[in-house]
Amino acid sequence: MGVGSSHGNGLYFRTLTEKQAEEIHLASCQILEETGLIIHHEEAVEILRSAGARVAGGNRVCFPSFLIKQALQSAPSRVTLYNRKGEAALYLEGTNVYFGTGSDTLNYLDPFSRERRSWRQADVAQAVRICDALPNIDFVMSMGFLSDVEPPMINREQYALMVQNTMKPQVVIAEDGDTLLDIIEMAAVAVGGKERLRQKPLFMIYTEPTSPLQQPRESVDKLLLAAEHGVPTNFACGGVAGASVPTTVGGALVLANAEALSGLILHQLKAPGAPFIYGYGNSPLDMRTMQAVYATPEAILFQGGMVDLAHYYRLPSWGYAGCCNSKVCDEQALMESTQFTLMGALQGCNIMHDVFYMEFGLTGSLELLVISNEVIGRTKRLLKGIDTDRESLGVEAIRRVGPGGNFLGDDHTADHFRENWQADLSDFNSFEGWTESGSLTMIERARTRIKDILATYQPESLPEDVKAGIASILRKARAKFGESV
Structure with a gap:
């Protein structure tokens, strides 16, 4: 463990030695070869069987080491995500770092009424607009689980709100393969066709195994479809240490790594060279409260180990930043979210999500989002280091x-x-100047910034024919589920 120079002038923090990374890799290979995974997907089992995997009991698959090596050789070490205009926006490689929000929080911490309530479509649209306006938020996720939409349509409606309210790249959640296909259709309409979307992907899909050691049907459907369509994919274990993965950081890394590699193998067998982002998350289980918690030292060390493994494999990495366990935007929220953001950046995690998550991921706070934008700006400046020309x-x-x-x-x-770095929210006045300006706290200044953005900022609008195309895709999906068109 230590701090040293990165590829540029800045800093990085290494959690694992090269020897430790190899030890975790070999332990994961042993799990894949000897224990294997249960895969609830007939096509996937047959793909793996045909490639040389050993299948027992119908769907218990053990992965020989040559399949692991083969997948790592075919997966690209660099993945690029583009904005809605087709301009390269995120270069996922090396120690480049980018930050964005999370998906599907159940509760919205309304910055104006201070109410903790369910998300509505208008809330998500506003939140995405704010992300589009904030310079240090690099990509967008859906942020809130829509309470005013019928369940089969939620992920589709979320994506329509994202693509119409931000120019930035997105990370998407899809409940199943059919949902992902509709999202691909909407993105293709927005950027000018499926071939252009394949060449310049606007979004990546986030899908998960079920720990320990299972691949669900819906997750595999999305994994295979994404490979087929050239959609960048992350197959990420969301482990709870002490429950679904081992409680030790090393044991959690071994199991999560085995699951990620199992997804990579299947993904690359379906479409060699398809873009894959490696990574996973771990929330230690607090045994006093039985809550899975963010931003503890163990969670940060776990992420550092994962990033070092990504570098070991020469794959782009996926992780977390800007999230916390606090129920309101208070000192605990800022302490936890800032430490996670800073350490994720120093670790060199390429694409970090969940900025604005509170209450273990159950609640989203726009105040935390706006403050985190400033924290990320400070952090990005730190990473540039010192010029010595x-x-x-x-x-x-x-x-x-x-x-x-x-x-x-x-x-x-x-x-x-x-x-020099310039503050947006931080107050650098004297006490007298601060008092004359209204004696506002950081949280109060964040609320003012939110109001200003919503009052003055509009994202670049999609052409009317594109909006009509997206609306048509949504109507067809609603009709399929028997809803009113």
């Missing part, structure tokens, strides 16, 4: 100013002071 070292400026002078009037200051 001749101009930055300022030798000539120091010579000009000389002993006893000052740098306020020197050209070097005028040329470079704007390069």
Whole structure:
């Protein structure tokens, strides 16, 4: 474990040694070879059997090591996500870091009424607009579970709200393969066709195994469809340490890694070279409260181990940041979410979600989202490190100013002071200046920022024919479920 130089001028934090990464890899290989997984999907079992896996009892699959090696060789080490205009936005490789929100919180912490309530479509649309306006939120997820939509349509309606209210890339949740196909259709309409979407993917799909050691039918459907359509995919164990994965950080890494590799193998057998983002999450179980908790030291170490394994495998990584266990946006919320954000960035996790999650992921807070945008901005500046070119070292400026002078009037200051990080929410006034400005706390300033964005900011609108195409896809889906069109 230690801190050192990254590929650029900044810093990184390494959790595992190379030897430890190899030990975890070999232990995961042993689990895959000897214990295997139950796979609830006939086509997937046959794909694996044909490739040389051993199948027992109909759907208990054991994976020989050559399949693991083969999958790691065929999976790309770099995945790019694009914005709605087709411009490259996220380069998922190396130690590049990007941040975005999470999906499907049940409760919305209304920043205006202070009420904790269910999400409605208008809430999600507003939240996505705010994400589009915040410069350090790099991608968007659905954020809230819609209470005013019938269950079969929720993920579809969420995606329609996302794609119409942000230019940024998305990470999507789909309840099954049919839902994913409709999301692909909507994204294709938005960007100009399925081939363009394949070449310049606008979103990635997040799907999960069921720990311990099972692949559900719906998850595998999405995994195979995504591979077939060239949709970037993350097959991520959402482990609860002490319940669905071992309580030790090392044991949780071994099991989650085995499950991720099992998904990678199947994904690459379906479509060699299809884009796959490696990673998973772990929430330790607090045995006093029986809650799965975020941002504890063990959760952060687990993520660091996962990122080091991603580097070991030369795969893009997926993780967490900006989330907490607090029930309101308070000191605990900011402590936990900030530490997770900073450490995830120093670990070099490529794409980190769940910014704005509170209450173990049950509640979403726009105040936390806006404050986290500032935390992420501070963090990204930190990662840039120190420039040591001749101009930055300022030798000539120091010579000009000389002993006893000052740098306020020197050209070097005028040329470079704007390069320093600038606060959006943080208050740098004196006590008197702060008092004259209303004595607002950080939370109060965040609420004001939310109001300002909603009052003044509009995302770039989709053309009317594109909106009509998305609406048509939604109507067809509603009709399929017997709802009013």
